[in-house]
Every structure is written in structure tokens, then in C-alpha cells.
Amino acid sequence: CVLCGRTDDCPEKYGEKRTYVEYSLTVHYYCLLMSSGIWQRGEEGEGVDGFLITDIRKEVNRAAKLKCNICKKKGASIGCVAPKCKRSYHFPCGIQKECIFQFMEDFRSYCWEHKPVQNFPDNASRGTSQCTICLDLVEQLPAYTVLKSPCCKNAWFHRECLQYQALSAGIFFFRCTVCNNKDKFQEEMLRMGIHIPEKDASWELEENAYQDLLQCYQHCDIKRCLCRNGRDYNEPDSKWEIKRCQWCGSRGTHLACSSMKSGEQNWECTECRSILGKKGNYGKQKKRSLAASEKTDGTTCLLEEPSPKCPRQSPGSQPNFVLQSPKIMCQNNLSSCSHLEFPASNRVRMSLSPLMSNRNQSLRKKHLRRQSSEASSILNELKLQVNTKTTRLNINAENIWNSALKGFRQRSFSPTNTIEIKFTNCKNTSKTDTSAASKHRFFQLLMLHLQNSSLFEGSSAKNLSLDFQAVKENLYFEAGKMIAVSLVHGGPSPGFFSKTLFNCLVYGPENVKPALEDVADVDVAQTIKMIKYANSLSSLQSTVRNCCEFLAAAGCLRPVTALCDKNMLVNDILIHHVIKRIISPLDSFRQGLKTLGVLEKMQIHPDAFSSILCHIPERLSAETVCDLFTIHSSSDVNKVESADFWMGYLQDVESGESVVTLEDILLFVTGFSSIPPSGFDPEPSIKLLHIRYPIGNRLLNCLELPITKTYEQFKNKMEFTIRNTLKVERE
Numbered sequence: 001c002v003l004c005g006r007t008d009d010c011p012e013k014y015g016e017k018r019t020y021v022e023y024s025l026t027v028h029y030y031c032l033l034m035s036s037g038i039w040q041r042g043e044e045g046e047g048v049d050g051f052l053i054t055d056i057r058k059e060v061n062r063a064a065k066l067k068c069n070i071c072k073k074k075g076a077s078i079g080c081v082a083p084k085c086k087r088s089y090h091f092p093c094g095i096q097k098e099c100i101f102q103f104m105e106d107f108r109s110y111c112w113e114h115k116p117v118q119n120f121p122d123n124a125s126r127g128t129s130q131c132t133i134c135l136d137l138v139e140q141l142p143a144y145t146v147l148k149s150p151c152c153k154n155a156w157f158h159r160e161c162l163q164y165q166a167l168s169a170g171i172f173f174f175r176c177t178v179c180n181n182k183d184k185f186q187e188e189m190l191r192m193g194i195h196i197p198e199k200d201a202s203w204e205l206e207e208n209a210y211q212d213l214l215q216c217y218q219h220c221d222i223k224r225c226l227c228r229n230g231r232d233y234n235e236p237d238s239k240w241e242i243k244r245c246q247w248c249g250s251r252g253t254h255l256a257c258s259s260m261k262s263g264e265q266n267w268e269c270t271e272c273r274s275i276l277g278k279k280g281n282y283g284k285q286k287k288r289s290l291a292a293s294e295k296t297d298g299t300t301c302l303l304e305e306p307s308p309k310c311p312r313q314s315p316g317s318q319p320n321f322v323l324q325s326p327k328i329m330c331q332n333n334l335s336s337c338s339h340l341e342f343p344a345s346n347r348v349r350m351s352l353s354p355l356m357s358n359r360n361q362s363l364r365k366k367h368l369r370r371q372s373s374e375a376s377s378i379l380n381e382l383k384l385q386v387n388t389k390t391t392r393l394n395i396n397a398e399n400i401w402n403s404a405l406k407g408f409r410q411r412s413f414s415p416t417n418t419i420e421i422k423f424t425n426c427k428n429t430s431k432t433d434t435s436a437a438s439k440h441r442f443f444q445l446l447m448l449h450l451q452n453s454s455l456f457e458g459s460s461a462k463n464l465s466l467d468f469q470a471v472k473e474n475l476y477f478e479a480g481k482m483i484a485v486s487l488v489h490g491g492p493s494p495g496f497f498s499k500t501l502f503n504c505l506v507y508g509p510e511n512v513k514p515a516l517e518d519v520a521d522v523d524v525a526q527t528i529k530m531i532k533y534a535n536s537l538s539s540l541q542s543t544v545r546n547c548c549e550f551l552a553a554a555g556c557l558r559p560v561t562a563l564c565d566k567n568m569l570v571n572d573i574l575i576h577h578v579i580k581r582i583i584s585p586l587d588s589f590r591q592g593l594k595t596l597g598v599l600e601k602m603q604i605h606p607d608a609f610s611s612i613l614c615h616i617p618e619r620l621s622a623e624t625v626c627d628l629f630t631i632h633s634s635s636d637v638n639k640v641e642s643a644d645f646w647m648g649y650l651q652d653v654e655s656g657e658s659v660v661t662l663e664d665i666l667l668f669v670t671g672f673s674s675i676p677p678s679g680f681d682p683e684p685s686i687k688l689l690h691i692r693y694p695i696g697n698r699l700l701n702c703l704e705l706p707i708t709k710t711y712e713q714f715k716n717k718m719e720f721t722i723r724n725t726l727k728v729e730r731e
Contacts, residue, residue, distance in 0.1 A: 001014075001017065001026055001027050001028045001031055002025060002026060002027055002056070002060050003027060003028065003031040003032065003035060003059070003060065003063060003075065003077050003090070003091070004028060004031050004075065004077075004090040004091055004092050004093075005073070005075055005090070006028075006090075006092055008092065011167075012163065012164060012167060013030075013092075013095060014028040014029075014030050014031065014091060014092060014095075015028050015029030015030035015031070015032075015033070015195075016028075016029045017029075018048065020048070020053075023053050025048075025053065025056065027048065027056065028091065029049075030091055030101070030195070031077070031090070031091040032048060032051055032056070033103065033107055034077075034078050034091055034101050034107055034109055035059050035063070035077040035078060036077065036078055036079045036109070037058075037059050037062050037063075037077070038051060038055050038056065038058075038059040039055070041055060059077060060075075060077075062077070063075045063076060063077035066079075066088045067088070068088060068089045068090050068093055069087045069088060069089055069111075070089050070090070070093035070094070070096065070097050071089075071090065071093050073090075075090065076088035076089050076090055076093075077090070077091075078090065078091060078094060078101075078109050079109065080099075080109060080110055080111035080114055081108045081109060081110065082110060082111070082113075082114035085111060085113070085114055087111040087113075089111070094109065094111075097111075097112050098112055098115070098144040099111055099112055099115060100115040100116055100192065100193040101193050101195075102190060102191065102193060103190065103193075103194075103195040103196065104190045115193075116191055116192065117142060118142060118147065118148055118188075118192065120142050120148070126139075126140055126141065127139075127140055128140065129154060129156050130156075131156060131157050131158050131161055132155060132157065132177045132178055133157060133158070133161040133162065133164075133165055133177060134158060134161045136158070138156045138157065138158055140156055144159065145158060145159050145160070146158065146159065147159055147162055147189070147192055147194075149176050149178060149179075149185060149188075150184050150185060150187075150188040151176050151179050151181040151184050151185055152176060152178045152179050152181075155176065155177070155178040155179075159192075159194070162189060162194050163194055163195065165177075166189065166194050166195060166196045166197070167195070167197060168201065168202045168203075169201050169202075170196070170197055170198070170199040170200050170201045170202075171186070171196050171197065171198050171199070171409075171411075172200060172201065172409065173200075173201040173204075174186060174189075174196050175474075180471075180472065180474075182474050183477075198410075198411055216244070217242075217244055217249060217250055217251070217252050218232060218234050218242050218252065219231055219232055219242070219252050220232075220242060220252055220253050220254045220257055221251045221252055221253060221269065222253045222254070222257040222258060224257070225254065225257055226254065226256055226257050227240055227254050227256070227257070233254075237263070238255075239254065239255050239256040240254050240255070240256060241254070241255050241263055242254060243255055243258070243260065243263060243265075243267045244267075245267060245268055245269040245272055246266040246267060246268060247268060247269075247272040247276070248269065248271070248272050250269075251269035251270075251271065251272075253267055253269075369618070371607050371608045371610070371611035372608075372611045372612055372677065374605065374607075374608040375605070375608040375609055375611060375612050375677055376677060376678055376679045378601050378605055378608060378609075379487055379488060379677055379678035380678055380679065380681075382487075382488045382596055382597055382598065382601065383488055383489070383490075383678060385416050385488070385596055385597075386416055386417070386418060386488065386489065387416055387417060387418065388418060389414075389417045389418065390417060390418045390419070390420050391412060391413050391414060391417040391418070391419055391420065392420040392421075392422060393407035393413075393419060393420070393421055393422070393442070394407070394422050394424045395407070395421055395422065395423050395424065395442055396423070396424050397423055397445060400442075400445045400446055400449050401446075401449050401453070403424075404442075404446050404482065405475075405478060408478060408481065408482060408485075409478070415481070415484070415485050415488075415595050415596050416596070419439055419485075419489055420439075421438045421439050421441075421442045423438070423442075436490055436670075436671065436672075436681075436698075437670065437671020437672060437698055438671070439489065439490065439491065440490065440491055440492070440671065440672050440676065441671075442491075443486040443489070443490075443491025443492055444491070444492050444673075446482055446486065446491075447483070447486060447491070447492055447493075447494050447495075450479055450482070450483070450494065451494065451496045453479075454467045454470065455467060455470055455475060455476060455479050455585075456496070457520040457521075458498060458518070458520045459520075460496065461496065461497070461498035461499065461517075461614070462496045462497065462498055462501070463498050463500060463501045463518055463520070463578060463582070464476070464501060464582045464585045464586055464589060465520075465582065465585075466581055466582050466585065467585070470585070471584055471585055471588070474588060476585040476586075476588035476589045476592065477588040477589065477591050477592040478592060479589060479592060480588070480589040480590065480591065480592020480593040480594075480595070481592035481593075481595045482592075483592070483593065483598075484592065484593050484594070484595040484596055484598035484599070485595060485596065487598055487612075487677055487678070488596045488598065488678070490676050490678050490681065491676060492617070492674065492676055492677070493612040493613055493617075493676075493677045494613055495612065495613065495614070495615060495616040495617065496616070497613040497614045498518060498614070499610075499614055500512060500514045500515065500518045500578060502606075502609075502610055502613055502614050504579065504586060505586075505589070505590055505593065505599065505602065506602055506603050506606045506609075507603075507606075509579045509580075509583065509586060512579065513571070513574075513575075514574045514575060514577075514578035514579060515574070516528060516529070516532070516570075516574070518574070518578045519574070519577055519578065521577070524550075524573070524577055527543075527547050527550065527573070528570055528573055528574065530543045530547075531543055531544070531566050531569055531570055531573075532566060532570050534563070534566055536563065537560070537562065537563050540560055540563060540565070540566050541560050544557075544560050544569070551569075551573070554572075554573060554576045554577065555572075555576060556569060556572040556573050556576055558572070612677045617674045617675065620662040620663060620666065620674070620675075621654060621662070622647070622650035622651045622653065622654040622662065624662075624675075625650055625662050625665065625666065626646075626647055626650055628666075628675070628680075628684050629684045629685060629686045629703065630683065630684070630685045630686065631643055631646075631685070631686045631688065632685060632686065632687050632688070633687070633688040642688045642705065642707060645708070645711050645714040645715075646686065646705065646714075648711060649711075649714065649715055649718055650662070650665075652715065653665065658715075658719060659719055659723055660718075660719055660722045660723055660726075664722055664723075664726055665722060667726060668696040668703075668721075668722045668725060668726060669684060669696040669697075669698065669701060669702070669703045670684060670696075670698055670701045671698045680701050682700060682701055683701065684701040684702070684703070685700075685701065685702050685703070686702070686703045686704075686705055687702060687703070687704045687705070688705050688707060689704050689705070689706070689707065690706075690707050691704060691706050691707075692706060692717075693706060693717050693720070693721045694706060694717060694718055694721050694722070696722075696725070
């Protein structure tokens with residue numbers, strides 16, 4: 001190596017040893033990284049990973065004049081960064097003398113006297129414990145060869161074990177082996193000189209490493225198989241599709257062989273059915289999807305998922321019928337009213353007139369608009385943190401989650417940087433699109449993916465789900481971070497948070513009481529309903545006996561001596577299933593939402609943020625779009641007549657007398673199909689000009705309108721231009 005003078009080839013200790021024949025140059029990668037007088041001035045592919053060859057030779061010449069304070073030989077290219085310390089040394093000598101090299105930021109180096117150390121309380125017990133990587137004993141002493149976890153009280157490691165683990169796991173998977181903490185653990189290990197390479201884990205790079213896990217059971221085990229092509233024949237999306245047992249996955253059936261109409265239905269093999277049968281009625285309940293549910297029975301209807309267009313309601317809760325039209329009220333309660341008897345107060349509220357309902361809807365919309373306006377001001381205040389330094393994200397729209405995750409996890413990403421989006425799978429864009437429209441489209445796709453991902457559960461109002469793989473990969477934190485960044489950077493809000501999830505984030509889970517509609521699991525919901533609507537002590541005790549294993553696993557099993565005990569039992573089950581079960585994902589999600597101070601503002605202004613996180617954006621109206629734009633005109637233009645044409649056109653579009661929609665108009669001008677929570681920057685405006693056709697300037701959010709003699713001319717030009725422009729963009 002031209003820097004340390006050694007021939008050792010030990011990648012774990014000194015980094016990869018690289019030889020460049022054309023330059024007559026051999027160098028250890030770590031020696032190069034840690035040298036004090038050289039910087040990466042080239043691109044990634046230039047020289048040696050961005051270190052220019054000329055710069056390397058200059059550094060060799062500089063080091064040739066410096067003597068190593070350890071081996072006393074020339075060529076000491078690394079110096080201690082402590083003030084007034086003049087020690088210099090080779091990288092291998094520094095390792096031998098227990099110096100600390102920080103592989104982050106400015107790649108600082110500290111000599112044996114000034115190196116950072118871990119702090120230990122004076123009253124901390126001294127002894128031995130087990131290294132959780134190699135499982136050998138490690139002494140609990142503040143030594144160079146021993147490191148303590150910053151997040152776990154009694155987790156100790158050998159430095160060598162941690163370094164090997166970091167090189168194997170890479171930055172995406174290196175975390176505390178005890179509690180799985182990533183951020184705090186990596187920060188401390190980098191400070192203490194552990195090199196964490198910016199690469200994927202070694203086991204992820206191995207070709208076909210998980211090939212055995214990709215095999216699916218494909219065989220019909222029904223006693224009398226009806227398929228002429230044999231038991232192993234499988235044709236997806238047909239009656240000959242093989243459906244595996246929902247419990248064991250090691251038995252299968254053709255849909256037709258088990259009289260199943262849809263692949264969405266669940267199926268149990270005879271072995272699993274016999275095992276579940278011994279557990280009582282709770283185990284026998286089959287999960288039903290909406291498509292497969294029978295609607296002739298009132299009880300079955302209660303188990304169905306509600307329509308996404310209607311708020312989720314529990315049969316036992318008191319639905320807020322005042323805020324719904326009579327038509328929706330009737331639809332929601334047609335089956336349930338025939339099966340259950342609601343309190344008298346509910347029946348009175350159902351008879352409220354449509355006039356009262358519409359008046360309350362109007363008041364509610366005004367309140368939401370006022371709260372949304374307050375949220376917009378708060379988000380614009382948070383937006384002041386964003387600087388002009390840009391971070392470019394290469395996004396594949398067809399694989400939005402993985403490409404977004406990769407972008408957010410790259411070391412150069414900072415939430416305070418201006419974000420540029422380049423859609424890599426768009427054939428018609430060769431340059432980076434820095435427009436707000438492109439960024440809005442990215443965040444729109446990302447929020448849609450999160451809404452339908454396994455991180456959340458529920459129909460329209462969603463709570464966090466329990467996904468162990470997502471917990472392991474810290475995806476809940478990333479999801480919270482992405483939502484916070486979207487809100488501050490002008491993207492859309494999620495709009496799908498349930499009130500329970502929002503309250504857990506704002507007030508803490510210990511202060512929230514969940515409701516029955518928060519339970520997405522059909523089996524659990526049915527169990528709760530059976531307990532809640534038990535009308536005698538004997539039926540309640542029978543229900544508890546039938547599902548005692550479930551209650552014991554949830555920690556909710558309690559003696560039932562009176563009918564009123566059911567209320568406390570229902571409350572215990574709800575708290576366990578909705579809150580306690582997902583406490584780890586919730587903590588990670590909250591940490592992610594702290595990005596850019598969003599969670600703090602949510603806790604200070606809960607009503608304002610509830611309007612954008614728990615409600616989908618209000619459908620555009622002619623009045624909303626009209627108020628959004630400020631009209632500018634020159635002195636020779638009849639502003640009143642042109643403004644009348646504009647307002648009249650918006651009213652025609654709203655009433656359906658046009659081939660375009662209000663969303664199309666907004667998209668034509670701004671590139672946004674809805675109004676973002678933080679508003680537009682710059683604010684949308686209209687210019688009245690002597691031009692042939694309207695022009696949408698998305699850079700300035702400006703709509704240039706033509707001056708016409710008649711309204712028909714104005715309308716025809718607007719529709720022709722907007723329709724064809726958007727058609728070309730979509731194609």
C-alpha cells in the first residue's frame with residue numbers, strides 16, 4: 001500500500017486492497033478514506049471511488065514527510081483531529097494502538113489519548129456477560145475491545161464481532177441484536193469507530209438464497225378430485241385454481257372441488273378443521289370476505305366489511321346519523337336494525353329531517369375548511385426549515401415503495417433538503433423534472449401505496465396493523481417519516497387515519513379508548529359482538545368458555561359472575577387488540593412522524609391536523625376553484641365580462657355540462673389534481689390576455705385565459721385545450 005507501506009490483505013481490518021496497474025498504484029481502501037489531506041473531488045466512477053489519482057500522489061508526497069508516532073517510520077498520512085494534538089500515524093499502526101477512526105461525515109481520527117469513550121455509571125456493576133453475536137463471555141469493562149449497546153442495559157459486544165456483523169449486514173440491516181434498534185445503535189457504533197458500509201446485506205446479495213421459500217404447495221387433496229387434467233393441474237383465476245389451507249398451507253383443493261366460487265374465500269383442510277374443532281366455537285369461525293359473505297342472514301351482514309364510501313359503524317355504537325343523508329342511514333341499518341334493537345335515542349336521531357341533516361353537513365364542512373386552513377398555515381411555517389440544497393430521488397412509479405424507501409435511506413437524503421423527483425420509467429422525460437407537480441405525483445402515489453399496504457388495516461378509516469417483518473425492517477418508522485416529509489414538502493396528506501390512531505399519536509395510547517369499528521379482524525369482531533350482546537349471564541359464560549384460549553392469549557381472561565362484567569371484558573379485548581398488540585409499530589411510527597417537527601405540531605394543534613389526516617380532501621367545487629385564483633388583467637381588457645365567462649364556465653363544469661372536470665382544470669394549471677394541505681406556492685393566478693387558446697403555466701401556477709367575444713367561444717377553447725393537453729400527457 002502506497003500509504004501505509006504494508007502488504008497485508010485483510011479487508012475486515014484495512015478495507016479492500018486495490019491495485020491499479022495502469023497507475024502503478026496499490027492502496028488499502030481504509031488508508032485512503034482516513035488520510036487527512038485528501039478529499040473525494042471526482043465523480044463516483046473516477047479514480048479510486050472518487051479519489052483522483054493526482055490527489056492520491058499528492059497525499060503520498062505529503063505523508064512522506066511525516067513520521068509515525070507509533071512505528072517511527074515515514075508515511076504517516078493520518079493525524080489526530082483533537083486540538084493541539086500533533087500525532088500522526090499509519091492506519092494499521094492506529095488500529096494496533098487502539099485509535100478510533102470514525103467512518104462518517106468528515107472521517108475523523110482520534111489518537112489513543114483523545115479517542116472518544118463510552119460513559120459508564122460509577123455504580124454500574126462489573127462482571128461478565130455473553131456477547132450476543134459470538135455467545136462467548138465478555139467482560140463488562142470500559143475497554144477498546146468491548147462495546148456496550150446504547151439502547152439495551154445489559155447488552156455487551158466484542159468490537160471485532162460488531163465489525164464483522166456490520167460488514168455483513170450493511171447499513172440497512174445493522175442494528176442491536178437484542179432490541180432491534182437501528183438509529184441510536186448505528187449512531188453510537190459509528191462514533192466508536194465501527195465501519196458500517198453503505199450496501200445491502202450479504203445474505204440479500206447471494207443469488208437464489210431464498211429459492212427454497214418460493215415453492216408453493218400445488219396439489220388437490222380432496223377425496224374426489226373433479227379436474228380431468230389431474231390433481232396437480234393449476235389454472236389461476238379459474239375454477240381450477242388451487243387454494244391452499246389458510247392455516248397450514250400444506251394441503252390444497254381446486255376451487256371447483258370444494259364448491260368455492262371465488263379465490264378470495266378461505267379454505268381449511270380436514271386435519272386443521274379437526275384441530276380447530278377441539279378448541280370450541282371461536283376456532284370454528286371462518287373468515288369471510290365481502291364478496292363471499294351471504295347477505296340473507298342479518299348476523300352474517302354484521303360481519304361484512306362496510307362500503308369504503310360509508311363510515312365504518314359498529315352495531316352497538318351510536319352512529320352519528322345527523323351527518324349522513326337519510327338514504328345512507330337506511331342502507332347502513334337495513335339489516336342490522338332487523339337483528340338488533342338500538343337504544344331509543346338512536347331511533348329518534350334516525351327520524352331527523354333531511355333539512356337538519358344538510359344543515360349539519362354544511363356546518364361540518366365549514367368547520368373542516370377552517371381547520372384545514374389553520375393546518376396549511378402551520379405546514380407553511382414548518383416549510384421554512386427546507387433549504388435550497390437539493391436531493392434527487394430516482395423513482396420507479398411501478399415500484400413506488402421500494403424506490404422511495406431506497407431514496408429515503410440513502411445517506412445523502414435529508415428531510416430539510418429540497419426534493420427533486422426523476423421518474424426513471426418515463427420514456428418521454430430525459431431531464432430531471434424539478435416541478436412541484438412531479439413531486440406531488442410522487443407523494444400521491446406513495447400515500448396511495450401506504451393506504452393499501454400491510455402496515456395499515458381497516459376499510460376507510462385505518463389503524464396500524466401488526467406486521468412482524470415490517471417491524472424487523474423498521475418500515476413503520478419510514479412510513480411515518482414519509483408522511484411527515486410529504487406534508488411539509490407540499491405533498492398530499494394521507495387522509496385515511498382513524499380517529500383512534502390519530503388520538504394515540506397525539507395524546508398517547510394510554511389515554512385512548514378504542515371502539516368496535518377499530519377491529520378489522522372479522523373473527524375478533526364477531527367474538528366481541530357475541531360478548532357485548534349476550535343477554536343473559538349463562539350465554540355470556542358460554543361465550544367466554546368457547547373462546548377462552550383466545551382470551552387467555554390476549555391476557556383478557558377473567559371470571560364472569562355478573563352480566564355487567566361483559567363491558568369490562570369487551571373494553572379489555574379492544575385495548576389489547578387495537579392498542580397493546582401494535583405498541584411497537586406505534587412507537588416506531590411516532591418516531592418517524594417527529595421528522596421536521598410534524599408530530600410536535602400535531603400535539604399542539606390536534607383539531608387542525610385531524611382535518612387533513614383523518615378526512616379525505618373535500619371534492620372541488622366551482623366556488624373553491626374560483627376563490628383559489630386571483631385575476632389580473634391589463635387596462636384594455638373588460639375584466640368583469642371575462643371574469644363572468646370564467647365563473648360561468650366553472651359552474652357548467654360543476655353541473656356536468658362539460659367534457660372536463662374541475663380536477664382537470666386544476667391539473668392543467670398546477671399539475672395537481674387536488675389542493676395540497678400546505679396550499680400552492682406560488683398562489684394560483686389568472687391573466688386575461690389577447691391570445692388564441694388558454695395556457696397553463698405550471699411553474700408559476702398561472703392560467704392565461706383568452707379574451708373572447710362570446711361565452712360559447714370561451715367554453716369551446718377551454719374544453720379543446722384542456723382535454724387535448726391532458727390526453728397527450730396521459731398517453
